[in-house]
Amino acid sequence: MGINNLLKFMKPYVESVHIKKYAGKRVGIDAYSWLHKGAYSCSMELCLNMEGDKKFQYLNYFTHRINLLRHHKITPVVVFDGGNIPCKAATEEERHRRRKANRDMAMEKLKAGDANAASEIFQRAVSITPLMAHQLVQILRSENIEFVVAPYEADAQLAYLSTLKAEEGGIAAVISEDSDLLAYSCPAQIIFKMDRYGNGEEIILDKVLNAVGCVPSFQKFDESLFTGMCILAGCDFLPSVPGIGIAKAYNLVSKFHNLDRVLSTLKFEKGRQMPEDYPKAFKEAVAVFRHARIYDANLKRLKHLKPLTPELLQRQDEELDFLGPDLPPSLATAIAEGNIDPSTMEAFDHIPQFRNHHPTILGSPNRHLRQDATALSPQESCFTVISCHKISKQRIKGNLSGVPSTRRVLTNTLEKRKLKPTTEEVLHSNETLALEKLAFPISNEASKENKKVTNGIFLDIPNNNPFKKRKLGEVILGQADEVVQQSSEVIEIENSEIMFVTTESQESVKSKPFNISQRHSRNKSEKKLNKDHSQCSETKKNSILNFFSRV
Known part of the structure; x- marks a missing residue:
């Protein structure tokens, strides 16, 4: 040039x-x-x-x-x-x-x-x-x-x-x-x-x-x-x-x-x-x-x-x-x-015009100069397909036709980029899906650790159970009843075995619901011990009386 x-x-x-x-x-x-x-x-x-x-x-x-x-x-x-x-x-x-x-x-x-x-x-x-x-x-x-x-x-x-x-x-x-x-x-x-x-x-x-x-x-x-x-x-x-x-x-x-x-x-x-x-x-x-x-x-x-x-x-x-x-x-x-x-x-x-685009209005030059030039921000990679503008749907056109379409929620990507999602992105082929994964430079390990649920809605369950750890990514809304049932079973296990939990393990958990269950279980165990002790003493007393009656 x-x-x-x-x-x-x-x-x-x-x-x-x-x-x-x-x-x-x-x-x-x-x-x-x-x-x-x-x-x-x-x-x-x-x-x-x-x-x-x-x-x-x-x-x-x-x-x-x-x-x-x-x-x-x-x-x-x-x-x-x-x-x-x-x-x-x-x-x-x-x-x-x-x-x-x-x-x-x-x-x-x-x-x-x-x-x-x-x-x-x-x-x-x-x-x-x-x-x-x-x-x-x-x-x-x-x-x-x-x-x-x-x-x-x-x-x-x-x-x-x-x-x-x-x-x-x-x-x-x-x-x-x-x-x-x-x-x-x-x-x-x-x-x-x-x-x-x-x-x-x-x-x-x-x-x-x-x-x-x-x-x-x-x-x-x-x-x-x-x-x-x-x-x-x-x-x-x-x-x-x-x-x-x-x-x-x-x-x-x-x-x-x-x-x-x-x-x-x-x-x-x-x-x-x-x-x-x-x-x-x-x-x-x-x-x-x-x-x-x-x-x-x-x-x-x-x-x-x-x-x-x-x-x-x-x-x-x-x-x-x-x-x-x-x-x-x-x-x-x-x-x-x-x-x-x-x-x-x-x-x-x-000539067909571009779709889904609203021309940038210049407005006041001072107002735009006060902004930090979002088009040149290093945080916005040139691979970003999701935009801050409200768009109904975005499509990536691939050369392969007839391949089953794949839908997925880009919530993890949006969380990484701190953008507010407006809808899902539709991909048309397996090849395009691979291109999209390359276009969003996010490590696979980080994406595996994130929560993935249907319709982008998360089930908020605390991950502080020392007895039974569960992968939150496997929890979906359709399994909510099963999760509640499993949680109740875990609580029963905690109540029955609470006597064998050491002080160090209790301090490591640092969970308020667990501390309450600890105190509740401790009271029940103390009552049970007292009751057993009284029953034992009464049994001994009855056995002595029976001996003298036979004599």
């Missing part, structure tokens, strides 16, 4: 900054960069298409940062990516292949019982879809937060907005994770790696090109040469020639100060390692970074980021499709307003 190793190479020009620096200004946001970061916390739920609110944590992530900007009196302007540019097709295909491979690998790890490894791999397998972006668009629209869907690349749209004045809809800074903004010659201040508290790293291209005494030095570079260096290092539109990285690209451009001479030198040095069509693809990549199609909200139509050069003007409209095909004004406006899927050109009204 972006130019290979560019930000690391530009480290001498990076300055620490806090977002409050832009209070009272308009700041652009690369929406997909935040969506990708937010999706890491629920990557498994998204990849497995689990139902429930857990997989919408990426929306909580996004809205928390929107509220952070609003708290600091910043006006957010959210920009979404649109359709794919033709010259980016190879990159998108490769990314899709890697995501699929990572998903397959994560599923293998999950089935093998390694949930931690599976979670990390799922983060590399998750993909942000236009439908997910539209879910965020609905929230932004309900809160009157300004947004626009770019016809193609959001970076180009952000670079265009940076050239406008505030009253024309322009922005003073951009928050992004994509270094492509530098290749687009974005004049605004660019903030990378912004954390949840508003701290980030800032780079200003104008300072980079005019800095004195910094290494690497760009004093003899202009915007076109800087863009050419970025393309040589490798970008989304064109992979680099083998052996050419950002440092080598910088050395070549700073040595020749001419992109055509750089290409000639590469052809001579690399020979067959350099593809035959590389010079043509290189020039087209330069044209995309300089003249990409963007949406003009004032004119309600598409136009180029910068005016076309005479060489490009000589081409037919069809020959400029590598910049992004031109669109009718009505279609471009519908895409920009978030009403049409930019990939399929279908209206979102005809």
Whole structure:
């Protein structure tokens, strides 16, 4: 994503900054960069298409940062990516292949019982879809937060907005994770790696090109040469020639100060390692970074980021499709307003919406900032399927059909997570049940010690009987009569054998009901002893009288 190793190479020009620096200004946001970061916390739920609110944590992530900007009196302007540019097709295909491979690998790890490894791999397998972006668009629209869907690349749209004045809809800074903004010659201040508290790293291209005494030095570079260096290092539109990285690209451009001479030198040095069509693809990549199609909200139509050069003007409209095909004004406006899927050109009204989810309302930014960002809390693992929101039922969809469904109460899990259960979770297959057990990282020993009863109702019986210990997990409501009967038998045993209980054992029990029974039994035993003693003395007396009577 972006130019290979560019930000690391530009480290001498990076300055620490806090977002409050832009209070009272308009700041652009690369929406997909935040969506990708937010999706890491629920990557498994998204990849497995689990139902429930857990997989919408990426929306909580996004809205928390929107509220952070609003708290600091910043006006957010959210920009979404649109359709794919033709010259980016190879990159998108490769990314899709890697995501699929990572998903397959994560599923293998999950089935093998390694949930931690599976979670990390799922983060590399998750993909942000236009439908997910539209879910965020609905929230932004309900809160009157300004947004626009770019016809193609959001970076180009952000670079265009940076050239406008505030009253024309322009922005003073951009928050992004994509270094492509530098290749687009974005004049605004660019903030990378912004954390949840508003701290980030800032780079200003104008300072980079005019800095004195910094290494690497760009004093003899202009915007076109800087863009050419970025393309040589490798970008989304064109992979680099083998052996050419950002440092080598910088050395070549700073040595020749001419992109055509750089290409000639590469052809001579690399020979067959350099593809035959590389010079043509290189020039087209330069044209995309300089003249990409963007949406003009004032004119309600598409136009180029910068005016076309005479060489490009000589081409037919069809020959400029590598910049992004031109669109009718009505279609471009519908895409920009978030009403049409930019990939399929279908209206979102005809696409099934997510179920069982209530969009997160932003409300007061101060109120949300006082909360401890539940979406980012380390106590909430990304494997949690049960949510704090009230949902009737949650289902995990498995690939196996026809397998008998299994029902179980997740009371133990809820107790471990201190969540209030609202209903049961329904699982559809034995494979899914195994996945769920992996998704809830609770030890088997702890789960065995917990109480398990039907309908989630526990029978409260004290576990303080030293004579007969019983497993509470085996007690269910249907056996209540048997439990009472067994308890009465135990009490009878206690009453009959209480005389043989030592003082130490009585003190170890420390049970009030048992102490009462002790005292009661002790009184009965004393009465019985007295009675036996009196009977014995009377018998002796009667025997003496009988002896004298016979005499």
